[in-house]
Amino acid sequence: xxxxxxxxxxxVLKRIKRAYGFAKGVLSENPxxxxxxxxxxxxxHQGNDLGKWLRQQLLTCTNEAFNKNTGLTKExxxxxxxxDYLHSVLNNSIxxxxxxxxxxxxxIESEFKAELESRKFNYEDKSNRLWHPIQSLRREHKTRILx
Numbered sequence: 001x002x003x004x005x006x007x008x009x010x011x012v013l014k015r016i017k018r019a020y021g022f023a024k025g026v027l028s029e030n031p032x033x034x035x036x037x038x039x040x041x042x043x044x045h046q047g048n049d050l051g052k053w054l055r056q057q058l059l060t061c062t063n064e065a066f067n068k069n070t071g072l073t074k075e076x077x078x079x080x081x082x083x084d085y086l087h088s089v090l091n092n093s094i095x096x097x098x099x100x101x102x103x104x105x106x107x108i109e110s111e112f113k114a115e116l117e118s119r120k121f122n123y124e125d126k127s128n129r130l131w132h133p134i135q136s137l138r139r140e141h142k143t144r145i146l147x
Contacts, residue, residue, distance in 0.1 A: 003049040007089060015050060019043045020086055021107025023058040024100050026136050027078040031062040035073045057082035108137070108145055116145060 005012045022042035027034075036046070043058070044051030059082075063075035084096075091099050108116075112134055115121050123130040134142065 003053050005050055005053055012050065013090070015044060016054065016086065017090065017103055018107060018110070019054045019058060020083070020090065021103045023078060023083065025104040025107055025138060025141050027059070027076065028138060029078050029080065031075045031077045033063075033073045033075050039076075057086055104141055108141065112145075 005016070007013065007016075019042050039055070039059070040046065040051070043054040046052055046055060056079075058079055059076045060079045061074055062077055066072050066074050087096050087099065090103075094102075115134075121132050121134070123132050125131075134145075137145075
């Protein structure tokens with residue numbers, strides 16, 4: 001049985017836009033290692049039909065190798081064909097680049113608005129270095145919001 005999300009349901013559209021904003025704001029067409037928990041935060045659990053569908057549309061797994069003991073995670077890149085399809089589903093009246101900027105801006109504001117306004121960032125100590133999720137944004141988006 002093939003899953004088709006109800007694109008008339010506002011909750012489904014909200015989840016799709018959130019996942020789309022994350023994917024376009026953070027992922028690139030170059031492979032990068034991402035933890036399942038981090039992806040689950042924006043796509044939903046992979047056992048959920050919508051979460052699985054979003055992964056199929058937005059992600060391409062380039063390396064299945066992982067090791068929970070060492071923290072080695074799977075490697076993913078942006079699925080260009082799926083992104084193009086979702087853009088047509090979400091909006092076909094605005095130029096893709098302009099629409100993407102709007103969705104990415106909405107996603108960044110929903111995630112980091114308070115910290116960006118206060119300019120006080122809550123860093124985490126990971127592997128003996130300070131880290132903040134905003135560091136994973138693609139350079140062009142990071143430069144624009146931090147300017």
